[in-house]
Structure formats: structure tokens, C-alpha cells
Amino acid sequence: NAGVMQNPRHLVRRRGQEARLRCSPMKGHSHVYWYRQLPEEGLKFMVYLQKENIIDESGMPKERFSAEFPKEGPSILRIQQVVRGDSAAYFCASSPLIGGADEQFFGPGTRLTVL
Amino acid sequence: GESVGLHLPTLSVQEGDNSIINCAYSNSASDYFIWYKQESGKGPQFIIDIRSNMDKRQGQRVTVLLNKTVKHLSLQIAATQPGDSAVYFCAENNAGNMLTFGGGTRLMVKP
Numbered sequence: 001n002a003g004v005m006q007n008p009r010h011l012v013r014r015r016g017q018e019a020r021l022r023c024s025p026m027k028g029h030s031h032v033y034w035y036r037q038l039p040e041e042g043l044k045f046m047v048y049l050q051k052e053n054i055i056d057e058s059g060m061p062k063e064r065f066s067a068e069f070p071k072e073g074p075s076i077l078r079i080q081q082v083v084r085g086d087s088a089a090y091f092c093a094s095s096p097l098i099g100g101a102d103e104q105f106f107g108p109g110t111r112l113t114v115l
Numbered sequence: 116g117e118s119v120g121l122h123l124p125t126l127s128v129q130e131g132d133n134s135i136i137n138c139a140y141s142n143s144a145s146d147y148f149i150w151y152k153q154e155s156g157k158g159p160q161f162i163i164d165i166r167s168n169m170d171k172r173q174g175q176r177v178t179v180l181l182n183k184t185v186k187h188l189s190l191q192i193a194a195t196q197p198g199d200s201a202v203y204f205c206a207e208n209n210a211g212n213m214l215t216f217g218g219g220t221r222l223m224v225k226p
Contacts, residue, residue: 004158031212033212033213033214035214035216040219041218041219042204042216042217042218042219043159043204043206043214043216044216045213045214045215048212048213055212056212056213058213059213091158091159093214095212102147102212103149103161103164104149104214105161106151106158106159106160107158108157108158109157109158
């Protein structure tokens, strides 16, 4: 049973370009979470999605950032017009149960570098 | 807002000794806590969890203690090994599903 998959593992973009980060949850998991991690810091929650629904986006910046989890295919975190401050590691996690506290399984992350 | 924080940013121990990593949380409504291990260049890896109706839980070489009175969480690693060297994060579950992470403690194991 494959774990959470993320791609690309490393992504380099110039300022003003778009970044698309993909996450495939573990088999049987229908809940996806995105977190951002700056160097030497803890992970910060961004958004929680279920299939075709955004449940909680309280951690998402108001502009340039969007996320989706379509009925088919991976979850996508999209960053438009990237700036240097967007450089970070972006982690996706998935969990299986509906509602309530439950273990989240993390992917290996995508490291975004904005030049 | 409320957050989870750690007392020690770096902990250095001798191989074979026991390690204790501490974490303070401030949201008294949190009911689920997790310890994660993160190695360089990798995603967080689940170590052990505990729910608020418990005060102790043991795994293989690891024990988590929860003191709800003082809102304190600790991770104990027995017979620390070089492979335990990593950054350790505590996280609390609040608002349903979102995890709030502490700042992390780097554990360095000296041979």
C-alpha cells in the first residue's frame, strides 16, 4: 500500500510564474491536508479538503493560493505569481476517517524555490 | 491564537541514554496529540499519539506522557540510537481536523 505521494519533489520557479503541487493520498483516504514549512520551523496548516469540497481553508493566504481535490486525480495546490516568500516545503497529509481526530500520514513534501 | 510550543530547541544525548522531549500546549480543548519525527529532507513520520482521556501511552522504545493539569506533553525515547537523530514535533488536533504543530526540537545523538 503506497504512502502519500507528492510531486514534484523539487520545484524551481521564477518570480511571477505559477507553481502547481500535486498530492495523491493513501489508498482509501478521502481527506487531504496541506501544510507549509519554512526552514527550522514547524508545519503550518493551510487547507483541508475532501473530494470536491474545501472544508477548511483558514490557513490559506487570501490571494494567489488555491487548492482543489477533484473527484478523480490528485489534490492540487496552486500558487499563482509566486514571490520569494513562497519558498518553502509544502507537505500533504491524508487521513481515512470521517470527522474527529485521527492520525494524518504525511508525504515527502515538495520543496519550492522561487528565484 | 492558541498554539503549541516546545521548551528546548536542541537536545544532545549520548547513545544508549534516554531522551525526553517536552512540549507545552495552550488549547485546553485539544483532545488528541501526536508526536512526529522529521529527518532531513523528509516528511513528518508518525511516532505515537495520545488522546486526552489518557495520561500515558507506550510504544516500542517510546512513551508519551500527557499532563492536562499543566497542559504539558512529553516524549520519552529509551536507549536512544543514532537513528533517532532528527527533529521532533508535537502536534495537537483542534477545530476538528487541523493539526497545530510546535516549533520542533532537534535531537542529536552522540556515539
